Amino acid sequence: MDLFDEQGFENVTVEQVAAEVGISARSFHRYFPAKEDAVIVEPVGWGEVVRERFAARPADEPVWDGLRAAYESLLATPGRDEARGKRAMRVLGSTPALRARNLEKHLLWARLLTPLVADRIGGSDATLRAEAIVQASLGCFDIALAAWATDTTGADPKVLLRVAFDALTALREDRLP
Amino acid sequence: MDLFDEQGFENVTVEQVAAEVGISARSFHRYFPAKEDAVIVEPVGWGEVVRERFAARPADEPVWDGLRAAYESLLATPGRDEARGKRAMRVLGSTPALRARNLEKHLLWARLLTPLVADRIGGSDATLRAEAIVQASLGCFDIALAAWATDTTGADPKVLLRVAFDALTALREDRLP
DNA sequence: GCCGCAATTGTCAGAGTCTGACAGGAATGG
DNA sequence: CCATTCCTGTCAGACTCTGACAATTGCGGC
Numbered sequence: 001m002d003l004f005d006e007q008g009f010e011n012v013t014v015e016q017v018a019a020e021v022g023i024s025a026r027s028f029h030r031y032f033p034a035k036e037d038a039v040i041v042e043p044v045g046w047g048e049v050v051r052e053r054f055a056a057r058p059a060d061e062p063v064w065d066g067l068r069a070a071y072e073s074l075l076a077t078p079g080r081d082e083a084r085g086k087r088a089m090r091v092l093g094s095t096p097a098l099r100a101r102n103l104e105k106h107l108l109w110a111r112l113l114t115p116l117v118a119d120r121i122g123g124s125d126a127t128l129r130a131e132a133i134v135q136a137s138l139g140c141f142d143i144a145l146a147a148w149a150t151d152t153t154g155a156d157p158k159v160l161l162r163v164a165f166d167a168l169t170a171l172r173e174d175r176l177p
Numbered sequence: 178m179d180l181f182d183e184q185g186f187e188n189v190t191v192e193q194v195a196a197e198v199g200i201s202a203r204s205f206h207r208y209f210p211a212k213e214d215a216v217i218v219e220p221v222g223w224g225e226v227v228r229e230r231f232a233a234r235p236a237d238e239p240v241w242d243g244l245r246a247a248y249e250s251l252l253a254t255p256g257r258d259e260a261r262g263k264r265a266m267r268v269l270g271s272t273p274a275l276r277a278r279n280l281e282k283h284l285l286w287a288r289l290l291t292p293l294v295a296d297r298i299g300g301s302d303a304t305l306r307a308e309a310i311v312q313a314s315l316g317c318f319d320i321a322l323a324a325w326a327t328d329t330t331g332a333d334p335k336v337l338l339r340v341a342f343d344a345l346t347a348l349r350e351d352r353l354p
Numbered sequence: 355g356c357c358g359c360a361a362t363t364g365t366c367a368g369a370g371t372c373t374g375a376c377a378g379g380a381a382t383g384g
Numbered sequence: 385c386c387a388t389t390c391c392t393g394t395c396a397g398a399c400t401c402t403g404a405c406a407a408t409t410g411c412g413g414c
Binding site (some may be wrong): 013015025026033034 | 398399400401402
């Protein structure tokens with residue numbers, strides 16, 4: 001991560017990273033199928049966490065609130081190094097290839113959440129509408145994290161997440177320009 | 178596109194594609210910086226179209242309606258071959274690398290639209306909220322297109338787009354599970 | 355302490371994507 | 385008809401990623 005942050009993700013070869021930690025390039029690819037995965041970290045595991053967290057929410061709670069609560073549980077992970085997290089997000093946001101890989105991770109999350117949401121909202125076109133809602137919520141999560149990483153005022157990520165989520169519930173009444 | 182559809186995107190080499198159309202692999206990469214760009218088609222140009230279309234909307238219209246109208250103008254492109262479009266979407270959805278590249282295109286669109294939306298909605302945290310709204314709208318667009326591509330009942334893409342957009346304006350009142 | 359077993363790692367070779375440099379041919383304009 | 389410019393092909397190279405095989409390490413039983 002040091003190398004990526006200093007020289008830029010694309011300007012660092014796998015061989016450099018491997019040499020830095022004293023392994024061969026081949027071993028690097030055994031741990032990380034792709035170079036990008038070294039900074040994205042474990043797509044599946046956290047997706048499961050979000051899914052379970054959302055599934056545990058009360059059935060009569062609006063889905064939008066439940067989704068936000070599920071994401072908040074990720075933000076609140078205690079063993080989280082603030083500076084390290086921000087740097088990872090910064091590296092992630094600086095390279096197209098990384099952003100793309102990150103978005104793919106979210107597609108995976110979406111596949112986990114959509115059926116749950118579809119069940120809750122019901123009605124016609126339930127899956128299509130559920131996909132829209134899940135996708136939107138993931139977008140809010142992404143945006144809040146990005147805002148948090150580039151923020152210098154020490155804002156609380158939960159507050160940013162709430163602002164993003166509220167922006168969409170307010171869609172209906174913004175008749176004003 | 179024929180080759181990609183039959184054999185799968187990853188199982189077709191650039192050299193095969195180049196040979197098929199009678200050029201060298203080097204020339205292929207002059208037209209398409211990356212292999213994925215051969216199926217994604219012109220990220221920038223259409224993004225500009227959406228931006229202009231949205232900018233031309235009346236200032237007192239709700240942004241959500243304006244965004245939907247902007248995307249509709251893409252769907253309504255007259256010279257659009259239905260079958261070809263669906264096949265492209267199918268190929269696109271079948272390969273992770275392509276999905277990722279497609280999402281990146283949408284990030285580019287988001288950068289074009291966000292400042293316009295931020296201007297219209299105003300208030301505190303305008304850019305953060307604008308990002309959430311634009312991201313959500315792009316998600317709806319994506320989902321509607323994917324649903325259209327896999328749909329066998331001949332549904333109108335505009336209707337699917339509307340359903341997706343409406344799913345988010347209805348967020349507030351879904352108190353029901 | 356020694357041996358067999360399994361897991362981890364390194365080395366080697368290869369396919370595939372993408373880029374830069376250079377040269378030849380085709381089209382365009384005077 | 386020539387000169388300039390554009391397009392293309394060839395060549396060479398860097399890089400990511402994968403498969404096959406050998407070497408190493410760690411561990412439990414004897």
